[in-house]
Amino acid sequence: MKPDFNAMTRKELRAYILEHRDDTEAISVIVEKIKADPNIHWYKPEDTDRFPEIFAEHQKCREDARRNQENQ
Template identity: 40%
Template sequence: MKPDYNTMTTAELTAYVLSHRDDVAAIDALVDRRSPDSEATWFEGPKSVEDMERMSREFEQELKKRIQKHD
């Protein structure tokens, strides 16, 4: 009998998935809980060539910061 994934905390479900890696239903339940928007950085779209160039520089700076953070 499979456990009720809805009653598990995210930590419990993560531990369960790690010890039952072939339980696709458990993996699906864990992935369904994820909220990528909470981790997203939203940017306004460019309205001109200058905006596009500025955004390109800002993206590059942000990527460099994140890479340095993980080094």
Template identity: 45%
Template sequence: MKPNFETMTREELRAYVLENREDDEALAALINRRDPNAVKYTTNDPEEIKEILRKKIAGEI
């Protein structure tokens, strides 16, 4: 029996998805909770992606 994804916090749902990677329904529920105001990056350049990730990890963005 699957848990009720609607009642789970985002953190609980994320943990569930990480433990149940084959559960597409849970992944879809997590994706649907994304922040509509999140920054979108539109690059395919691997070096630029590395730099963005470095800045994100360092807390610069």
């Protein structure tokens, strides 16, 4: 019997998928979880010209998240 993928965290799903690489249902669930995450930004191929700007934004978000964790 398969686990309840929707109840699993992304970390748990990742571990499961690494052990069950052919389980397309689990892969679909983790993709949907990633797509639903408001902290993940999706970029278009034409955004490659903006890579330095995008990278700086990413670094700032990571630094802000780190500071927030330290302050909790």
